[in-house]
Amino acid sequence: MYWTRGHIIGRGSSATVYAATSSQSGEVYAVKSVKLSKSEPLQREGRILSSLSSPYVVGYKGCDITKENNLFMYNLLMECVPGGTLSQEIRRKGGRLDESRIGFYTSQILKGLDYLHSNGFVHCDIKGANVLVSENGAKIGDMGCAKRVNLVANDLDHAAEPIGGTPAFMAPEVARGEEQGFPADIWSLGCTVIEMATGGSLWPGLTDPVSVLYHVGFSGEGPEIPNWLSGEAKDFLGKCLRRDPKERWTASHLLKHKFLRELELISNGKEIQESYSNSPTSILDQGIWNSCSLGESGVQDSPEKRIQRLELCSGNASWTFDENWVTIRCNNNENIEVEAESCSGSVSDSIIVDNLTELRSCGVAEESWVNLLGRGNSGRFVGDEAISMWFMTQFLTHYS
Numbered sequence: 001m002y003w004t005r006g007h008i009i010g011r012g013s014s015a016t017v018y019a020a021t022s023s024q025s026g027e028v029y030a031v032k033s034v035k036l037s038k039s040e041p042l043q044r045e046g047r048i049l050s051s052l053s054s055p056y057v058v059g060y061k062g063c064d065i066t067k068e069n070n071l072f073m074y075n076l077l078m079e080c081v082p083g084g085t086l087s088q089e090i091r092r093k094g095g096r097l098d099e100s101r102i103g104f105y106t107s108q109i110l111k112g113l114d115y116l117h118s119n120g121f122v123h124c125d126i127k128g129a130n131v132l133v134s135e136n137g138a139k140i141g142d143m144g145c146a147k148r149v150n151l152v153a154n155d156l157d158h159a160a161e162p163i164g165g166t167p168a169f170m171a172p173e174v175a176r177g178e179e180q181g182f183p184a185d186i187w188s189l190g191c192t193v194i195e196m197a198t199g200g201s202l203w204p205g206l207t208d209p210v211s212v213l214y215h216v217g218f219s220g221e222g223p224e225i226p227n228w229l230s231g232e233a234k235d236f237l238g239k240c241l242r243r244d245p246k247e248r249w250t251a252s253h254l255l256k257h258k259f260l261r262e263l264e265l266i267s268n269g270k271e272i273q274e275s276y277s278n279s280p281t282s283i284l285d286q287g288i289w290n291s292c293s294l295g296e297s298g299v300q301d302s303p304e305k306r307i308q309r310l311e312l313c314s315g316n317a318s319w320t321f322d323e324n325w326v327t328i329r330c331n332n333n334e335n336i337e338v339e340a341e342s343c344s345g346s347v348s349d350s351i352i353v354d355n356l357t358e359l360r361s362c363g364v365a366e367e368s369w370v371n372l373l374g375r376g377n378s379g380r381f382v383g384d385e386a387i388s389m390w391f392m393t394q395f396l397t398h399y400s
């Protein structure tokens, strides 16, 4: 397939997403690109997406390898969902959504989950930042953490698939590193409903992902359910946020819950769609394209200097919904990669050090590692190449 790369429309912790135009049809796609040498997780995501087809999951359009500026890039082409993420939509609407809109998006995310689960996939990272919205509603995106469940045994192949996701949205059994099956997505959906209702932190007062993990896993508590929600909505959340995964309702069961059924009868989707299409902040607006320019900084400094710069960039840990992110990854060889990125485009850096001893010898206080991890909405734990549970253990040991 021939296509032309356009503007950046989003950045995640592992990849950059651009608009792309098909040379033949002129159709606009979203293309997620990474250096070929680091593309194994994206290739895996592509393989999963290519096996799926649902109006509630972002559509697969193909993949290829390009050579640009002497770099080989792996590209995953997807359907372009023009409204950005659900988290961005929440901010556009002033920090929280009204209940009918919450029900509208929840029902579509659930239909996507029902589809994934009945095809044997656990998404493993449901949250507002991984749901894409358009005038037609919501679609589940970012299948980068997804894993297959053995439907016959109704169990995970633990050896093959590490636990992944975003700490604040993780189910208790996931935070404890025990299991990550279909019910884990349902807990994360409950957290996403609360995100839609509050726009704020699910765990106020907990400012770094390690303390969130510890609290979720061992405190016996769930996130606070906003008081202003109706009884039906609270009941729905209660079914999603049961601490025992066996007691959580399934996606197909939740689709029949009175919270969604009643809303569907009242709004029939129309009012919500009209309201959405009036939004002036679609990512396809030219103004947004024009304002989006991201610089790449050089990487000539020594690892020491670059780690120190990252430490300065990271500031205080804050578990908020800002778009800045800093990620620390550890691969199987225990090389540690530290990256910093600013959505405004002013910082872009990445360094690799061999082990924790080297990170220590660079003079970065261990507290700052937590800060580095805690910044932004993607202080997250994902597959092999990303922050491993091993690395989390280091933090837990340090933290406790």
Ligand SMILES: Nc1ncnc2c1ncn2[C@@H]1O[C@H](COP(=O)(O)OP(=O)(O)OP(=O)(O)O)[C@@H](O)[C@H]1O
Binding pocket: 009, 010, 011, 012, 013, 014, 015, 016, 017, 030, 032, 058, 078, 079, 080, 081, 082, 084, 085, 129, 130, 132, 141, 142, 143, 144, 378
């Ligand atoms: N199909 C799409 N259509 C429109 N925008 C998209 C699409 N896919 C991704 N984006 C944008 O790109 C951003 C990054 O995408 P995505 O979350 O898939 O990347 P990632 O590197 O896997 O993220 P992370 O690992 O941090 O969760 C999204 O937050 C969204 O703004």
